[in-house]
Amino acid sequence: MSNKLEHNNIPLDSVSASWKWMGKPLKRFEDRRLLLGDTAFVDDLDIPDLLYVAILRSPYAHAKLLKVDLSGALKVPGVVTAIDGDTAKAVTKTIPSYAVATLKPEEYCLATKKVRYVGEAVAAVVATDPAVAEDAIEEIKVQYEPLLAVIDAEKAVNSKSNFVYDSFGTNAVGHNHALWGNVDEAFRSADQTLKERISVQRFSSTPLEPLAVIAKFDRFTQELTLWCNAQMTGHVMMGLSEMLGMPTNKIRLIVQDIGGGFGIKTRPWRPLAIASLLAMRTNGKPVKYIEDRREHMMAAGMTAGGIFDVEVAFKNDGKILGFRLHEINNDGASLQYAGTYSSMRATLINGSYDIRNIEWDSYTTLTNECPSMPNRGVGKPGMVYIVERMIEFVAQRLKMDPAEIRRRNFIPANKFPYATPSGRVYDSGNYPALLRKALEIVEYDKLREKQAELRKNGKYIGIGLATYVHGASAHSREIEGISIKIDAKGNIVANSGSPDMGTGHTTTISQIIAEELGVNPESITVDHFDSNFSPWTPYSGTHANKFSGPDVEVTLQAAKKLRAKVVAIGANLLEANPIDIELEDGKIFVKGSRERYKTLAEIARASYQNPKLLPEGVEPGLEETAIGNTPLATGAFMTDAKYEVGSMHQLVTGPGSPTSFMTYPSSAHVAVVEVDMETGELKILNYVIVHDCGRIINPLIVQGQVQGNAVHGIGVALLEQFVYDEDGQLLTSSFVDYLKPTTCEVPNIIDDHVVTPSPRSSIGIKGVGEGESLGPLASLANAVEDAIAPLGGDFRIHSLPITPEKIYELVKRAQKQRNRT
Amino acid sequence: MxxxxxxxxxxxxxxxxxxxxxxxxxxxxxxxxxxxxxxxxxxxxxxxxxxxxxxxxxxxxxxxxxxxxxxxxxxxTEGLSKNGKLHPLQEAFWESHALQCGYCTPGFLMASLAILNRNASPTEEEIRRNLSGNLCMCTGYLNIIKAVKLASEKMAKVRN
Missing domain, CATH: 3.10.20.30 (Beta-grasp domain)
Incomplete structure (x- = not known):
């Protein structure tokens, strides 16, 4: 443990020896403003003449929409205008589907003909006061004819009637099937097989700031301006332009502070389109819509639920030969993101293990529940959960140590780059080293002895492992843009296509630019996203751990180009050879003589004001834009994927699936828990994470991501679940029913690193925004089963969250069976 | 009305x-x-x-x-800083990386200030119990707990 920087267990090999600003745990530059309360969240913005939007939402999960009568609302004093689904249908196109191509989307931003989930937007009102707008939606008269709600995903897959969309003639809107290796042979040659059904619930990272938008439409220029908290600026520009039938140059999208996103804010189609339509009916006055918490829980989007039947073939020595996985995904009532939870699973199908024979059969079904949205890792938490539970089941059956069975199945450290059975190529990793380090930190052997000792005294502790690969830095085809300029006074300003949502973009971008330009990173300004100024592409945005991929690459590219120009001009002014020029402290020196220098401001002055001072072939101005992907990631491309690709996906990337990641970070989690056999209460005694995210630009920010991620994963494992009753009513629409971890539940987390720099990143980094939220689902389930193992029998956690009630029932059943035998 | x-x-x-x-x-x-x-x-x-x-x-x-x-x-929160100089509690949040998106931060600052006003050197247990009415979706809370401890040290230095 000696090879560490002092502050937080960052090993020295996580930084490159040549870095001055990168690799440092700098305090974030954006924090001062946030700490002072000088925030620019949508609801904070000073925009004059605001009008306020309220949305009427469906109380039914599934019903025919017979009539919407807005007249009552329009009579309320203070109401300016109101719209319903007929208006939306007349002037907009449908909400695009992302992954499903075989079916034509039918949904508009407001319901037409049918409502399909509780909380679906039916009509919207604009008034001079937010309370008046709320009063007015109560005066809208709607006639519904309730239909039977489709809630059970398993029944929905095979149902021959009662469809969420009648014209589809099915609820099973997606199906992926693949056979990799020789699965039948694997099962024939196995010593044993086992079969289990496990599931993941529907959940969400629930950003604390709900969806929010201000829309303003200029009747004369026909320009629409949107201030909103959308994460995926590129998708919003492309999708909204399609839906509204407006050219992108007439839509100005401004994204300032975002109060957390986690994927849920990537595609806020409905609120954006509703606000836009209303803004076109208010004589130029801007309209503001701020979702409330209940609306957010009902309608903003959540994960897809999953039911997984897994059948494993293995040898008595613990070697897993292959498995069959049958999935049913519940994507709720919309095609907008349906199918993506399923297809993402194939990217990590074998996890960190060298398992080559896999059959994958995955259905996506629609139900009368809230539509799915991406959430931290999308289909990855489910896939990690499946593989890390499966390996545990095999270990339990063989009475083998869970660490040992992992060691026997890991992809060896010398096998990278590693092509997975599903055709992805893992970049780098050392999974045995991750596990080794994690076990050292918890003192695994001693802990096992202690566990045995405690059991004798009626205390039951359990140790649960999860050792897995994440998949990060976005898909290898995703392209981002950034512009960096040194203005005429020498100020450095960067403008990226991807917005900061608490993710530390401002600081990290500044550290990268500072490294190239030899300035103090604090002197750099990173502007918020504005489509009129920020270079954006259809995939621009903050999602899929993308920052560590194309964002960092284009920042480096633009900064290097700018550096080259500064050096050329500086060398000319100093009458020196460009090779001898060094940049430091905002000055350009001739190597070896610190007295001979020019400041960046002087270079800028020459560049913008005196063409005569420029060397031959150097254009005036100091501004560079880079738009690009991750050139070193070509090896990660999937060329023969067989996924359905929906209209949105085609719109932004063209046909073919790019679901292969640029970097593959990895983690080993060890959870140590104590189970109270009398009450079912679970206490996390220790939680250790050793992860490999390659080199690190800012260790402080990385550790923040690790902790926040892990705690969300712990919430999913133990607390969080959207619950629908059989009529499709959401029973968990507030934080009173939908439980989040608080300061009282979170364990202290020990984090440490193994570093295998990614060969696909110019600076050897990997992504960090999602990974640690994937592990706790399995590590905690494994730990609970380990704790109650002495009771004997085959008693397993089949569903999440692992509530005290579930543990209690498991313990009681096990005790009952033991008493019988 | x-x-x-x-x-x-x-x-x-x-x-x-x-x-x-x-x-x-x-x-x-x-x-x-x-x-x-x-x-x-x-x-x-x-x-x-x-x-x-x-x-x-x-x-x-x-x-x-x-x-x-x-x-x-x-x-x-607007009342914490004096002439642009951060309150020790704000400094502690900054140094501990106790905020990410910043949306919950003003609430945490005020709840933390209330703890420190009542007890200048609260235990970790006390901090955890008294902040459990505030939700943060980004940080996982550990750095917030750390920040309140650090703030209590900083404020003790200011008093002495």
Whole structure:
């Protein structure tokens, strides 16, 4: 443990020896403003003449929409205008589907003909006061004819009637099937097989700031301006332009502070389109819509639920030969993101293990529940959960140590780059080293002895492992843009296509630019996203751990180009050879003589004001834009994927699936828990994470991501679940029913690193925004089963969250069976 | 709806404005008085993003009517810094990386200040218990707990 920087267990090999600003745990530059309360969240913005939007939402999960009568609302004093689904249908196109191509989307931003989930937007009102707008939606008269709600995903897959969309003639809107290796042979040659059904619930990272938008439409220029908290600026520009039938140059999208996103804010189609339509009916006055918490829980989007039947073939020595996985995904009532939870699973199908024979059969079904949205890792938490539970089941059956069975199945450290059975190529990793380090930190052997000792005294502790690969830095085809300029006074300003949502973009971008330009990173300004100024592409945005991929690459590219120009001009002014020029402290020196220098401001002055001072072939101005992907990631491309690709996906990337990641970070989690056999209460005694995210630009920010991620994963494992009753009513629409971890539940987390720099990143980094939220689902389930193992029998956690009630029932059943035998 | 004149002392300054009987304190502070720091995250008194001090005690300002607060003294995050100099609590949050998106931060700052006002050197257990009414979706809380401990040390140094 000696090879560490002092502050937080960052090993020295996580930084490159040549870095001055990168690799440092700098305090974030954006924090001062946030700490002072000088925030620019949508609801904070000073925009004059605001009008306020309220949305009427469906109380039914599934019903025919017979009539919407807005007249009552329009009579309320203070109401300016109101719209319903007929208006939306007349002037907009449908909400695009992302992954499903075989079916034509039918949904508009407001319901037409049918409502399909509780909380679906039916009509919207604009008034001079937010309370008046709320009063007015109560005066809208709607006639519904309730239909039977489709809630059970398993029944929905095979149902021959009662469809969420009648014209589809099915609820099973997606199906992926693949056979990799020789699965039948694997099962024939196995010593044993086992079969289990496990599931993941529907959940969400629930950003604390709900969806929010201000829309303003200029009747004369026909320009629409949107201030909103959308994460995926590129998708919003492309999708909204399609839906509204407006050219992108007439839509100005401004994204300032975002109060957390986690994927849920990537595609806020409905609120954006509703606000836009209303803004076109208010004589130029801007309209503001701020979702409330209940609306957010009902309608903003959540994960897809999953039911997984897994059948494993293995040898008595613990070697897993292959498995069959049958999935049913519940994507709720919309095609907008349906199918993506399923297809993402194939990217990590074998996890960190060298398992080559896999059959994958995955259905996506629609139900009368809230539509799915991406959430931290999308289909990855489910896939990690499946593989890390499966390996545990095999270990339990063989009475083998869970660490040992992992060691026997890991992809060896010398096998990278590693092509997975599903055709992805893992970049780098050392999974045995991750596990080794994690076990050292918890003192695994001693802990096992202690566990045995405690059991004798009626205390039951359990140790649960999860050792897995994440998949990060976005898909290898995703392209981002950034512009960096040194203005005429020498100020450095960067403008990226991807917005900061608490993710530390401002600081990290500044550290990268500072490294190239030899300035103090604090002197750099990173502007918020504005489509009129920020270079954006259809995939621009903050999602899929993308920052560590194309964002960092284009920042480096633009900064290097700018550096080259500064050096050329500086060398000319100093009458020196460009090779001898060094940049430091905002000055350009001739190597070896610190007295001979020019400041960046002087270079800028020459560049913008005196063409005569420029060397031959150097254009005036100091501004560079880079738009690009991750050139070193070509090896990660999937060329023969067989996924359905929906209209949105085609719109932004063209046909073919790019679901292969640029970097593959990895983690080993060890959870140590104590189970109270009398009450079912679970206490996390220790939680250790050793992860490999390659080199690190800012260790402080990385550790923040690790902790926040892990705690969300712990919430999913133990607390969080959207619950629908059989009529499709959401029973968990507030934080009173939908439980989040608080300061009282979170364990202290020990984090440490193994570093295998990614060969696909110019600076050897990997992504960090999602990974640690994937592990706790399995590590905690494994730990609970380990704790109650002495009771004997085959008693397993089949569903999440692992509530005290579930543990209690498991313990009681096990005790009952033991008493019988 | 009839409006009532509400007087408050906000961060040391006398302020007044009109509020309907149904207007919540958080909306009065934000919309009438132009403060930005108290945020709304839940509507059910669960998340604490709207926490302010009312006569020295932490309240969730989404669960107090503006008219109820009439005549009281309110402290918000805007009142923590003096002439651009951060309060030790703000410094501690910054150094500990106790914030990511910053939406919950003003509420955590005020709830933390209330803890430190009551007990200058709280235990970890005390900090955890007293912050459990505030939700943060980004940080996982560990750095917030660390920040409050650090703030207590910093404030002790200032006092000595």
């Amino acid at each position: 009839t409006k009532h004149l509400v007087h408050l002392k906000v961060n040391g300054e006398l302020k007044e404005g009109y509020a309907e009987p149904r207007t919540l304190l958080v909306y009065f502070l934000r919309r009438e008085l132009g403060l930005r720091s108290p945020h709304v995250g839940c509507d059910t008194t669960s998340c604490g993003a709207c926490t302010v001090l009312m006569d020295g005690l932490p309240v969730k300002s989404c669960t107090v009517f503006a008219v109820q607060a009439d005549g009281s003294e309110i402290t918000t």
